[in-house]
């Protein structure tokens with residue numbers, strides 16, 4: 440669907456639900472991360488790109504302090520909340536993300552009140568493609584405009600991350616929100632999670648005869664379930680023991696001498712984070728040299744590190760990677776937090792259909808549910824579309 444068509448559809452939905460026209464329509468995309476996983480909360484580097492799938496949101500400011508929320512993917516009901524009464528943990532289901540953003544803006548001392556919102560999102564949920572960040576960022580950019588807040592893109596990402604951390608209770612880093620607000624079409628985003636400096640890295644897959652498949656294993660991941668928080672705490676403990684602000688400050692050359700000083704349970708975590716940061720830099724160099732096909736081996740190497748050292752893969756993501764590579768993918772790996780979710784596979788354009796089929800067949804043979812297959816095309820970040 441074109442942005443104009445998406446905007447018209449969501450405007451019509453808003454009119455049906457809220458009875459008049461919205462002030463505008465905003466869209467914020469989901470993402471895949473090419474490389475740089477579990478590095479963001481270590482102040483490290485990542486290389487995400489935005490997907491064409493996006494949370495599309497029509498909004499109109501209200502002056503009576505009410506937040507009225509409706510989703511085309513919901514149960515048909517409109518949720519009505521009093522902005523002044525918003526409190527972490529007090530909002531159920533998907534509504535905690537938009538409510539969390541409004542709460543986070545107010546926590547920053549910004550004079551925001553209510554709004555009528557109508558959402559229609561094409562980002563699959565629970566697939567590791569940042570559907571919640573897309574929703575948060577759509578609300579953040581819409582509020583930024585209708586309340587004239589003048590926040591910068593990194594500030595909007597921080598507000599959205601704070602909503603997810605402190606309101607929804609998910610201890611995520613900042614990558615997903617930065618990807619959703621800062622990506623641009625035709626580029627991957629080189630993100631420094633410490634300074635929030637970004638660099639747009641041209642990513643012309645089509646011009647190089649390549650496609651990037653997204654294989655959603657349909658194993659639902661849930662970052663709030665404690666495993667993610669435990670990994671994050673392990674990294675922070677390791678940095679503390681080493682006397683470093685964050686694992687980002689550990690250079691690759693120091694790794695062998697450093698690992699012997701750490702308790703055994705922290706060694707694989709530290710090894711993953713340090714080698715993964717280095718893989719981001721190598722990936723950016725290859726892209727700058729005009730060799731996107733050289734990302735392939737880095738993806739597969741990154742997956743091995745997530746599987747063997749960080750231990751966030753699962754049988755379905757491991758099988759998708761193996762089957763894709765065996766069928767001719769140049770490289771593949773899980774993307775996002777892990778514990779299920781999606782795998783990305785870089786494939787020569789002519790092999791895309793056979794790689795997708797090979798993964799589907801391997802899942803059937805293993806007794807797994809059929810994966811959903813999407814294509815990742817580097818797309819624009821959050822913006823007003825109507």
Ligand code: GLA
Nearest residue numbers: 476477611612613614775776
């Ligand atoms: C999830 C989190 C991100 C990041 C990734 C792993 O997507 O939301 O902040 O930590 O996992 O790279």
